[in-house]
Amino acid sequence: MPNVALFGAAGAIGKSVAAALAASGQPYRVVGRNVANLRAGFGADPLAEIVGWDPNDPASVRAAAEGVDTLVYMVGVNYWQFELHPELMRKTLEGAVAAGVKHIVLIGTVYPYGRAVANPVREDHPREPHTFKGRMRKAQEDILMQAHADGRIRATVLRLPDFYGPGVEASLLHGAAKAAVKGGTADMLGPLDRPHEFVFVPDVGPVVIKLIDTPAAFGRIWHLAGAGATTQRDIVAEMERQTGRKLKRRVAGKTMLRLFGLFNPMMREMVEMNYLMTDPLLMDDSALQRLIGPVHKTSYAEGVRQTLNALR
Structure with missing residues (x-):
């Protein structure tokens, strides 16, 4: 058992x-x-x-x-x-x-x-x-x-x-990874340059x-x-290095999350947690x-x- x-x-x-x-x-x-x-x-x-x-x-x-x-x-x-x-x-x-x-x-x-x-x-x-x-x-x-x-x-x-990680869709990095492999634009939460x-x-x-x-x-x-500490920008740069091509990005900050939240409950609920992106x-x-x-x-x-x- x-x-x-x-x-x-x-x-x-x-x-x-x-x-x-x-x-x-x-x-x-x-x-x-x-x-x-x-x-x-x-x-x-x-x-x-x-x-x-x-x-x-x-x-x-x-x-x-x-x-x-x-x-x-x-x-x-x-x-x-x-x-x-x-x-x-x-x-x-x-x-x-x-x-x-x-x-x-x-x-x-x-x-x-x-x-x-x-x-x-x-x-x-x-x-x-x-x-x-x-x-x-x-x-x-x-x-x-x-x-x-x-x-x-x-x-x-x-x-x-x-x-x-592999197959982990509920990740801040999944959109970037998917775009790096399959093309298209990566939807990401910003800012991208804060320690994370x-x-x-x-x-x-x-x-x-x-x-x-x-x-x-x-x-x-x-x-x-x-x-260790990194940034989302550094992770994207590593994806670009490994795939050999630039990654198109669409970055949503707190204001954009509020706007998207008018139509999407998931986006609406992410507004209050955006401090984790701005305050390391x-x-x-x-x-x-x-x-x-x-x-x-x-x-x-x-x-x-x-x-x-x-x-x-």
């Missing part, structure tokens, strides 16, 4: 964690609301057990968590429905505790911090979110870590910056597996930073590396190469 259940496995990070488990020969359970998507993504892997769940049905949540020791939580919601994050965490947590799950790992974001007071940002940086989405992510973390403090379950959070960092998605799974196997990881929050927030993951040892980070040049190859 699988020892680990991946809730929200169909997303990019879920696939990375699943790949790391499969590479180590460990059976695992993939859990999601769309069983067809799970079958498409994991049906060919004999190590994967596919389980559907309904987060609004306590019996379904408990059944999806039954028999596993560790739950990795990566459940996503629509960008305009962030109020669901705390609610879904609470329902999943209740089901996991009832099922006897001992450990839970939440894959988190930088949203709960709000604007960076100083860079690089360590785990003890104040959490003072000034956005709705930041407050919802903070509430999600608080629910989980309070359950740990109460002795109901052992919990930890791994916070990630923006990410990219990206984590290469295939690098995440092995780190999550190490956290699961490290008892001292629980009860704390950790950072996994990207492969870079992560310090030295605490994580002291805990689990050196972390492999794919260089941006290699990450771009693999991302472009996947689109060819």
